[in-house]
Amino acid sequence: MQVINSKDELKKIALVGQPNVGKSSLFNRIAKQRIAIVSDQAGTTRDVRKHEVEIFDKKALMLDTGGIDETNDAIFSTVKRKAVETAKEADIILFMVDGKKLPDDKDKELFYELQALGKKLALVVNKIDNDKEKERLWEFFEFGIKDENLFGISVSHNRGTKDLFDWIYNVLPELPESEVIINREILGDDDSEYAEGEYPLEDEIVEEEVDDNNIKVAIIGRVNVGKSSILNALIGQERSVVSPIAGTTIDPVDESFEYKDKNITFVDTAGLRRRGSIEGIEKFALMRTKEMLEKANLALVVLDASSELVDLDEKIAGLVDEYGLGTIIVLNKWDENMDTFQKIQETIRSKFKFLYYAPIIAVSAKTGRSIDKLKDKLIEIYENYSQRVSTSELNRIIEHALIRHALPSPNGAYLRIYYTTQFETKPPRIALIMNKPNLLHFSYKRYLINILREQLNFEGTPIHILTRKKGQREEDEETN
Structure with missing residues (x-):
């Protein structure tokens, strides 16, 4: 292609x-x-x-x-x-x-x-x-x-x-x-007919070569938190229709622009409401939001700094964790908020413990405050999300971790890590090649993830750790 x-x-x-x-x-x-x-x-x-x-x-x-x-x-x-x-x-x-x-x-x-x-x-x-x-x-x-x-x-x-x-x-x-x-x-044949709403699709999806200069960013959040305004501010033009009426954006809107030698494509997803509030066409918008998250590399989780966080904010953020995306938490409408940044940051960290690795940036789409900072952070998080660490470097870090905190011996079993290697990016996926992978407790894997974060810049990206035997493709996985 x-x-x-x-x-x-x-x-x-x-x-x-x-x-x-x-x-x-x-x-x-x-x-x-x-x-x-x-x-x-x-x-x-x-x-x-x-x-x-x-x-x-x-x-x-x-x-x-x-x-x-x-x-x-x-x-x-x-x-x-x-x-x-x-x-x-x-x-x-x-x-x-x-x-x-x-x-x-x-x-x-x-x-x-x-x-x-x-x-x-x-x-x-x-x-x-x-x-x-x-x-x-x-x-x-x-x-x-x-x-x-x-x-x-x-x-x-x-x-x-x-x-x-x-x-x-x-x-x-x-x-x-x-x-x-x-x-x-x-494309078309007058002699063939399809049912209403059905269209012939290509039999095969041809995957393009991976290009690290192309970044796909999903913008998600509940209705009326300012996602469309943030999109317009980021690309520097009015791309999405902006209205105080909740739910103005129904179809996701995408727009690409060049920034620091990167081609950034934003997807402005439809605002999400509580399941009981999704009526008619908005249920399609929820489905489409998930489809966009499947295609994205990064996500901007947009929160309204001028109002209290609600349970729905946490559920929406959970979608990002589910799809394993690089993440930035964006506090919009910061110019309308009187609380200190430290106070609201503590609240967010408390509610979104699963996104502890995601940076928090307070912006104002209305005044343009910190929009350039947000663009720079997108580039940085994508570099972290797509980085590949050499096997020798990973083994050095894991050996250091084993010295600090020895492997456990569950029920007297002797555990040994032969070596560590990264086998995938976006997000980083790292394999521990072991003698008894099923016996390594998830808490120790999380300890290793924390050590990796201390030694390497993985800000904004989840890390997936899998345990495997020699010659085995996949065993168990921990993400954090």
């Missing part, structure tokens, strides 16, 4: 339209993954979601904008502005409408505005589920669109999509002759 280092090199395709016309479903179809949350609830997508896609054998950057809805609601007003701004930046615009409804004056007005931009523009009429419904397409010629730029499709039934993909393919730049053309039928 060819890896494009910079998304700025790719042509951009913007999906624009009113809520609930099927933009996210088409986004998933093109991406060949279930990336966007699909729901009958209007306004599910509120931020601009980006994903690198392949149209047959040509790469592009797909931008799925929030549904444009003429309303006085502050959130949707912001969504409309960002959607139009995104369309202006794009090279190709797919303007999507609902084929079950008559042409809408709001649709026409916005379509004319986009048409004036002089970009490659297609009018995509979705929900044309059968041949009889194709007769309604003539009504959409009111937009003044050329016949070759009007597409009647049904994403849910996979009808008409191939013609649309062919059009996109033809307006994208030509490939160098060295590029290999893949099977065009992978």
Whole structure:
């Protein structure tokens, strides 16, 4: 798989339209993954979601904008502005409408505005589920669109999509002759149908080479602690819709930027509520948050310094521990808090004992206080998270630990560590090769972890210790 280092090199395709016309479903179809949350609830997508896609054998950057809805609601007003701004930046615009409804004056007005931009523009009429419904397409010629730029499709039934993909393919730049053309039928085939919400996925996931210059950071926390504001402050622009209304972010939003020779990709996950409060679409957001944690290297656990910590904060932080991520605890809204940092730090350490290795940084997304410090700490924690310690160094440290505190002899058994080696990074996983691995008590493994932390810089990262016999792949594991 060819890896494009910079998304700025790719042509951009913007999906624009009113809520609930099927933009996210088409986004998933093109991406060949279930990336966007699909729901009958209007306004599910509120931020601009980006994903690198392949149209047959040509790469592009797909931008799925929030549904444009003429309303006085502050959130949707912001969504409309960002959607139009995104369309202006794009090279190709797919303007999507609902084929079950008559042409809408709001649709026409916005379509004319986009048409004036002089970009490659297609009018995509979705929900044309059968041949009889194709007769309604003539009504959409009111937009003044050329016949070759009007597409009647049904994403849910996979009808008409191939013609649309062919059009996109033809307006994208030509490939160098060295590029290999893949099977065009992978994206769409009018003769095949899939159930609502189901899309053909790639049979195999091709893993890219590990690149230590790419850092994936998940931003998690309960609703309205300021995750989106922190994301905007870190990247230096308004990327996520920010609102005092709890739960504004539903889909995770990702954004990459360069910092100190590293490519940092942030995932601004949906705010988490108590399980009993998760209704409708927010249960999908909780599921998506866990999916993002599986892909991330680091996590920012965002807490609201202006309010008391609650049990839910501890449960959310427990997700980070569960997925073994490098971690920074971020106290947001510090400018609104009157307590001393030492006092609140003691409270956090008391509640989050399992994250004792995570640094705590107090920031203010509103004023920008300590945002640069947070960026620097991300780089440092990632270096710790991905470091590999030589076998000779590890054996020196463990031998020193054995002198300070000898191995126990459970029930008179003689335990011996032959040698120690690190066999994995992200997070660091270290094996103790022993004669009787099952008899080493977890408390002694934690002692060894503490010694490793004394001798090496593992701030912000969990350490996994496994005990094994010679020639044995895996026995027992302790993390701390």
